[in-house]
Amino acid sequence: MKQSHVFRSGLLGLSFILLVVALYLIFIYVPTEKTMGIVQRIFYFHVPVAWVAFLAFFIVFLGSILYLWKRQSKWDVIASSSAEVGIVFTTLVLITGSIWAKPIWGVWWTWDARLTTSLVLWLIYVAYLIVRSYATEEQRGARFAAIVGIVGFIDVPIVALAITLWRTQHPGPVIFQGGLAPPMLLTLLVCLAAFTTLYCLLLIQRVSMKNDEGEIKRLKELCSWGCD
Amino acid sequence: MENAGYLFATFTIIWALVFGYVLLLSNRQRRLRREIDSLKETFKGRGIEQ
Numbered sequence: 001m002k003q004s005h006v007f008r009s010g011l012l013g014l015s016f017i018l019l020v021v022a023l024y025l026i027f028i029y030v031p032t033e034k035t036m037g038i039v040q041r042i043f044y045f046h047v048p049v050a051w052v053a054f055l056a057f058f059i060v061f062l063g064s065i066l067y068l069w070k071r072q073s074k075w076d077v078i079a080s081s082s083a084e085v086g087i088v089f090t091t092l093v094l095i096t097g098s099i100w101a102k103p104i105w106g107v108w109w110t111w112d113a114r115l116t117t118s119l120v121l122w123l124i125y126v127a128y129l130i131v132r133s134y135a136t137e138e139q140r141g142a143r144f145a146a147i148v149g150i151v152g153f154i155d156v157p158i159v160a161l162a163i164t165l166w167r168t169q170h171p172g173p174v175i176f177q178g179g180l181a182p183p184m185l186l187t188l189l190v191c192l193a194a195f196t197t198l199y200c201l202l203l204i205q206r207v208s209m210k211n212d213e214g215e216i217k218r219l220k221e222l223c224s225w226g227c228d
Numbered sequence: 229m230e231n232a233g234y235l236f237a238t239f240t241i242i243w244a245l246v247f248g249y250v251l252l253l254s255n256r257q258r259r260l261r262r263e264i265d266s267l268k269e270t271f272k273g274r275g276i277e278q
Binding site for chain 2: 037046099202205206215223
Protein backbone atom coordinates (compact mmCIF):
# COMPACT_ATOMS: atom_id res chain seq x y z
CA MET A 1 0.00 0.00 0.00
CA LYS A 2 1.35 3.44 -0.90
CA GLN A 3 2.47 5.71 1.93
CA SER A 4 0.24 8.57 0.72
CA HIS A 5 -2.78 6.23 0.73
CA VAL A 6 -2.05 5.21 4.35
CA PHE A 7 -1.70 8.88 5.32
CA ARG A 8 -4.98 9.79 3.61
CA SER A 9 -6.82 6.89 5.27
CA GLY A 10 -5.42 7.95 8.65
CA LEU A 11 -6.54 11.51 8.07
CA LEU A 12 -10.01 10.28 7.04
CA GLY A 13 -10.28 8.22 10.23
CA LEU A 14 -9.10 11.11 12.41
CA SER A 15 -11.51 13.49 10.70
CA PHE A 16 -14.42 11.08 11.25
CA ILE A 17 -13.60 10.57 14.93
CA LEU A 18 -13.20 14.31 15.55
CA LEU A 19 -16.49 15.10 13.80
CA VAL A 20 -18.36 12.49 15.86
CA VAL A 21 -16.80 13.86 19.09
CA ALA A 22 -17.69 17.39 17.96
CA LEU A 23 -21.34 16.38 17.44
CA TYR A 24 -21.44 14.79 20.91
CA LEU A 25 -19.97 17.94 22.48
CA ILE A 26 -22.32 20.29 20.62
CA PHE A 27 -25.56 18.42 21.28
CA ILE A 28 -24.96 16.73 24.62
CA TYR A 29 -21.96 18.13 26.50
CA VAL A 30 -21.98 21.90 26.05
CA PRO A 31 -24.49 23.98 28.12
CA THR A 32 -27.11 26.08 26.37
CA GLU A 33 -26.23 29.76 26.16
CA LYS A 34 -28.53 32.03 28.27
CA THR A 35 -29.37 34.86 25.85
CA MET A 36 -29.70 33.15 22.47
CA GLY A 37 -30.73 29.70 23.61
CA ILE A 38 -30.31 26.56 21.51
CA VAL A 39 -29.66 28.46 18.28
CA GLN A 40 -26.29 29.64 19.67
CA ARG A 41 -24.99 26.10 18.98
CA ILE A 42 -24.65 27.17 15.34
CA PHE A 43 -21.57 29.06 16.62
CA TYR A 44 -19.63 25.75 16.98
CA PHE A 45 -19.89 25.20 13.24
CA HIS A 46 -19.98 28.79 12.01
CA VAL A 47 -16.66 29.83 13.59
CA PRO A 48 -14.66 26.71 12.57
CA VAL A 49 -15.84 26.88 8.93
CA ALA A 50 -14.86 30.58 8.89
CA TRP A 51 -11.43 29.67 10.30
CA VAL A 52 -10.98 26.97 7.64
CA ALA A 53 -11.98 29.43 4.89
CA PHE A 54 -9.30 31.87 6.12
CA LEU A 55 -6.74 29.06 6.31
CA ALA A 56 -7.63 27.92 2.78
CA PHE A 57 -7.17 31.44 1.39
CA PHE A 58 -3.88 31.80 3.27
CA ILE A 59 -2.68 28.64 1.49
CA VAL A 60 -3.85 30.21 -1.82
CA PHE A 61 -1.83 33.34 -0.94
CA LEU A 62 1.32 31.31 -0.11
CA GLY A 63 0.94 29.01 -3.11
CA SER A 64 0.44 31.99 -5.43
CA ILE A 65 3.58 33.76 -4.17
CA LEU A 66 5.62 30.57 -4.51
CA TYR A 67 4.23 29.92 -8.01
CA LEU A 68 5.11 33.41 -9.25
CA TRP A 69 8.55 33.12 -7.64
CA LYS A 70 9.57 29.55 -8.53
CA ARG A 71 7.30 28.96 -11.58
CA GLN A 72 6.68 25.39 -10.46
CA SER A 73 3.21 24.11 -11.34
CA LYS A 74 2.87 22.21 -8.02
CA TRP A 75 2.37 25.55 -6.20
CA ASP A 76 -0.35 26.55 -8.63
CA VAL A 77 -2.03 23.16 -8.15
CA ILE A 78 -2.01 23.61 -4.36
CA ALA A 79 -3.25 27.22 -4.59
CA SER A 80 -6.11 26.49 -6.99
CA SER A 81 -7.17 23.38 -5.04
CA SER A 82 -7.21 25.36 -1.80
CA ALA A 83 -9.23 28.15 -3.45
CA GLU A 84 -11.94 25.69 -4.45
CA VAL A 85 -12.14 24.17 -0.96
CA GLY A 86 -12.07 27.71 0.52
CA ILE A 87 -15.07 28.71 -1.59
CA VAL A 88 -17.04 25.70 -0.30
CA PHE A 89 -16.28 26.71 3.30
CA THR A 90 -17.00 30.43 2.67
CA THR A 91 -20.37 29.39 1.20
CA LEU A 92 -21.00 27.51 4.45
CA VAL A 93 -20.00 30.58 6.50
CA LEU A 94 -22.48 32.76 4.59
CA ILE A 95 -25.30 30.20 4.84
CA THR A 96 -24.81 29.37 8.53
CA GLY A 97 -24.41 33.05 9.41
CA SER A 98 -27.58 33.91 7.56
CA ILE A 99 -29.58 31.16 9.32
CA TRP A 100 -28.20 32.29 12.69
CA ALA A 101 -29.03 35.93 11.92
CA LYS A 102 -32.73 35.29 11.25
CA PRO A 103 -33.86 34.33 14.80
CA ILE A 104 -31.39 36.72 16.50
CA TRP A 105 -31.49 39.87 14.33
CA GLY A 106 -34.85 39.20 12.65
CA VAL A 107 -33.38 39.31 9.13
CA TRP A 108 -31.60 36.79 6.90
CA TRP A 109 -29.11 39.34 5.66
CA THR A 110 -27.98 42.89 6.43
CA TRP A 111 -25.30 44.98 4.70
CA ASP A 112 -23.21 44.99 7.85
CA ALA A 113 -19.37 45.39 7.52
CA ARG A 114 -18.55 41.79 8.53
CA LEU A 115 -21.22 40.26 6.30
CA THR A 116 -20.45 42.46 3.30
CA THR A 117 -16.66 41.88 3.46
CA SER A 118 -17.33 38.12 3.78
CA LEU A 119 -19.50 38.20 0.65
CA VAL A 120 -16.75 40.18 -1.14
CA LEU A 121 -14.25 37.49 -0.06
CA TRP A 122 -16.44 34.80 -1.63
CA LEU A 123 -16.74 36.82 -4.85
CA ILE A 124 -12.94 37.38 -5.03
CA TYR A 125 -12.19 33.66 -4.96
CA VAL A 126 -15.01 32.84 -7.37
CA ALA A 127 -13.31 35.41 -9.67
CA TYR A 128 -10.01 33.57 -9.02
CA LEU A 129 -11.50 30.36 -10.46
CA ILE A 130 -13.21 32.20 -13.34
CA VAL A 131 -9.91 33.88 -14.33
CA ARG A 132 -8.29 30.45 -14.57
CA SER A 133 -11.05 28.85 -16.59
CA TYR A 134 -11.37 31.72 -19.09
CA ALA A 135 -7.65 32.08 -19.85
CA THR A 136 -6.78 30.81 -23.32
CA GLU A 137 -3.35 29.66 -22.23
CA GLU A 138 -3.03 27.52 -19.08
CA GLN A 139 0.14 29.15 -17.71
CA ARG A 140 -1.20 32.62 -18.38
CA GLY A 141 -4.38 31.75 -16.46
CA ALA A 142 -2.29 30.42 -13.58
CA ARG A 143 -0.27 33.67 -13.48
CA PHE A 144 -3.38 35.90 -13.51
CA ALA A 145 -5.05 33.71 -10.88
CA ALA A 146 -1.92 33.92 -8.70
CA ILE A 147 -2.14 37.72 -8.80
CA VAL A 148 -5.84 37.55 -7.80
CA GLY A 149 -4.89 35.06 -5.06
CA ILE A 150 -2.31 37.45 -3.61
CA VAL A 151 -4.29 40.69 -3.94
CA GLY A 152 -7.53 39.00 -2.85
CA PHE A 153 -6.00 37.88 0.42
CA ILE A 154 -6.03 41.53 1.56
CA ASP A 155 -9.74 41.02 2.24
CA VAL A 156 -9.08 38.26 4.83
CA PRO A 157 -7.68 40.57 7.58
CA ILE A 158 -10.39 43.10 6.67
CA VAL A 159 -13.08 40.46 7.31
CA ALA A 160 -11.35 39.40 10.55
CA LEU A 161 -10.97 42.98 11.83
CA ALA A 162 -14.33 44.29 10.54
CA ILE A 163 -15.93 43.79 13.97
CA THR A 164 -13.33 46.02 15.64
CA LEU A 165 -12.81 48.56 12.83
CA TRP A 166 -16.49 49.39 12.30
CA ARG A 167 -19.69 49.39 14.34
CA THR A 168 -21.40 46.17 13.33
CA GLN A 169 -24.33 44.03 14.37
CA HIS A 170 -22.04 41.02 14.36
CA PRO A 171 -20.90 39.93 17.87
CA GLY A 172 -17.46 41.14 19.02
CA PRO A 173 -14.33 38.98 19.46
CA VAL A 174 -15.63 36.95 22.45
CA ILE A 175 -13.13 34.10 21.98
CA PHE A 176 -9.97 36.15 22.49
CA GLN A 177 -11.45 38.23 25.30
CA GLY A 178 -12.09 35.17 27.45
CA GLY A 179 -15.87 35.41 27.02
CA LEU A 180 -16.35 31.68 26.61
CA ALA A 181 -16.98 29.28 29.49
CA PRO A 182 -14.45 26.35 29.58
CA PRO A 183 -16.91 23.73 28.19
CA MET A 184 -17.79 26.11 25.33
CA LEU A 185 -14.11 26.74 24.59
CA LEU A 186 -13.35 23.01 24.62
CA THR A 187 -16.23 22.33 22.20
CA LEU A 188 -15.04 25.11 19.91
CA LEU A 189 -11.44 23.81 19.92
CA VAL A 190 -12.57 20.26 19.05
CA CYS A 191 -14.75 21.64 16.22
CA LEU A 192 -11.79 23.70 14.97
CA ALA A 193 -9.58 20.58 14.94
CA ALA A 194 -12.32 18.53 13.20
CA PHE A 195 -12.86 21.04 10.40
CA THR A 196 -9.13 21.71 9.96
CA THR A 197 -8.56 17.96 9.50
CA LEU A 198 -11.46 17.84 7.04
CA TYR A 199 -9.92 20.74 5.12
CA CYS A 200 -6.53 18.94 4.92
CA LEU A 201 -8.30 15.82 3.64
CA LEU A 202 -10.25 17.73 0.98
CA LEU A 203 -7.14 19.65 -0.10
CA ILE A 204 -5.11 16.43 -0.51
CA GLN A 205 -7.98 14.85 -2.48
CA ARG A 206 -8.29 17.89 -4.78
CA VAL A 207 -4.50 18.10 -5.34
CA SER A 208 -4.43 14.39 -6.18
CA MET A 209 -7.23 14.94 -8.72
CA LYS A 210 -5.37 17.82 -10.34
CA ASN A 211 -2.28 15.60 -10.59
CA ASP A 212 -4.40 12.92 -12.27
CA GLU A 213 -5.74 15.52 -14.73
CA GLY A 214 -2.13 16.49 -15.50
CA GLU A 215 -1.22 12.83 -16.03
CA ILE A 216 -4.14 12.35 -18.44
CA LYS A 217 -3.04 15.43 -20.36
CA ARG A 218 0.51 14.10 -20.57
CA LEU A 219 -0.65 10.67 -21.74
CA LYS A 220 -2.96 12.21 -24.35
CA GLU A 221 -0.12 14.36 -25.68
CA LEU A 222 2.04 11.26 -25.83
CA CYS A 223 -0.78 9.48 -27.63
CA SER A 224 -1.01 12.23 -30.23
CA TRP A 225 2.65 11.50 -31.04
CA GLY A 226 2.69 7.73 -30.61
CA CYS A 227 -0.84 6.50 -31.48
CA ASP A 228 -1.72 5.88 -35.15
CA MET B 229 -36.41 24.31 22.30
CA GLU B 230 -37.31 27.56 20.60
CA ASN B 231 -35.55 28.06 17.23
CA ALA B 232 -34.55 24.39 17.03
CA GLY B 233 -35.63 24.46 13.38
CA TYR B 234 -32.87 26.93 12.55
CA LEU B 235 -30.30 24.71 14.23
CA PHE B 236 -31.60 21.66 12.36
CA ALA B 237 -31.50 23.57 9.05
CA THR B 238 -27.91 24.66 9.67
CA PHE B 239 -26.67 21.15 10.40
CA THR B 240 -28.58 19.65 7.48
CA ILE B 241 -27.14 22.21 5.05
CA ILE B 242 -23.58 21.84 6.37
CA TRP B 243 -23.56 18.06 6.07
CA ALA B 244 -25.42 18.04 2.74
CA LEU B 245 -22.87 20.46 1.26
CA VAL B 246 -19.80 18.72 2.73
CA PHE B 247 -20.94 15.21 1.76
CA GLY B 248 -22.10 16.44 -1.65
CA TYR B 249 -18.67 17.94 -2.29
CA VAL B 250 -16.86 14.81 -1.04
CA LEU B 251 -19.07 12.63 -3.26
CA LEU B 252 -18.45 14.88 -6.26
CA LEU B 253 -14.68 14.69 -5.72
CA SER B 254 -14.74 10.90 -5.28
CA ASN B 255 -16.77 10.36 -8.46
CA ARG B 256 -14.54 12.67 -10.47
CA GLN B 257 -11.39 11.00 -9.14
CA ARG B 258 -12.73 7.53 -9.98
CA ARG B 259 -13.50 8.70 -13.53
CA LEU B 260 -9.98 10.18 -13.88
CA ARG B 261 -8.33 6.98 -12.61
CA ARG B 262 -10.38 4.93 -15.10
CA GLU B 263 -9.27 7.22 -17.92
CA ILE B 264 -5.60 6.91 -16.87
CA ASP B 265 -5.88 3.11 -16.75
CA SER B 266 -7.55 3.02 -20.15
CA LEU B 267 -4.84 5.24 -21.69
CA LYS B 268 -2.10 3.11 -20.14
CA GLU B 269 -3.75 -0.03 -21.52
CA THR B 270 -3.82 1.57 -24.98
CA PHE B 271 -0.10 2.31 -24.73
CA LYS B 272 0.63 -1.19 -23.50
CA GLY B 273 -1.34 -2.73 -26.35
CA ARG B 274 0.59 -0.71 -28.90
CA GLY B 275 3.94 -1.22 -27.21
CA ILE B 276 4.55 2.49 -26.61
CA GLU B 277 6.98 3.53 -23.83
CA GLN B 278 5.34 5.88 -21.30
